Amino acid sequence: MIVTKNLKKAFGDHMVLKGIDETIEKGEKVVVIGPSGSGKSTFLRCLNLLEVPTEGEIWFEDINITDSKENINLIRRKMGMVFQQFNLFPHLSVKQNITLAPVKLGIMTKEEADRKAMELLKRIGLTEKADAYPNQLSGGQKQRIAIIRSLAMNPDVMLFDEPTSALDPEMVGEVLDLMVQLAEEGMTMVVVTHEMQFAKKVGTRVLFMDEGKIVEQNTPDQFFDNPTHPRLKEFLSKVL
């Protein structure tokens, strides 16, 4: 579904991604972990062209998306992204937040988008918040709305960048539960997270990033029980 070939990204003369070759298959749940500043967010942001790679290629569903600016709309439709800071539009109601993109991109009529929004809100038990504004929601509610807002576009893959890191501890569970549901439904997912239990339970593969490279990757069992790279061993000894 996604292939990166020698993906590099520099900010000025700071090389942040130093050549990443990865293949993510349909249905995989790839968990990315690593120290702060190692390039995890930049990697995700390159995948959906929020950052323009400095070098290398990204292929999405057999299309070289680094090739042409035209593909940005394909990416917006087909790759959902959820951020640490929710990024809901504060001046729009919950329902408007969900329906904005599908209507604007001409994927759905207003009526279809409204129906879809209510269906998705029902799924997460928040129909009564349809006309509320983001500042009237808890962090966990905001993040679950941000997730279903992405789902409204019927994406083929969902990218998550530390979706629970900004939440109060008691709200982490409700967001992870929704992500587990998505995983069980077969969604292809790439998840940057510090939630090691989630990585173990849901991940089909775990990647460890360090200084702009993926230095180790494995099934969750092997990754956590038999780490080989010294930096990964050190990292795990601090977080587990």
Ligand code: ADP
């Ligand atoms: P992580 O998500 O693993 O914490 P990031 O991808 O956010 O790491 O950042 C990797 C490095 O790139 C950091 O040194 C960060 O300061 C730098 N960086 C990220 N985004 C930018 C940017 N827009 N401009 C300049 N430097 C950036």
Ligand code: MG
């Ligand atoms: Mg980050």
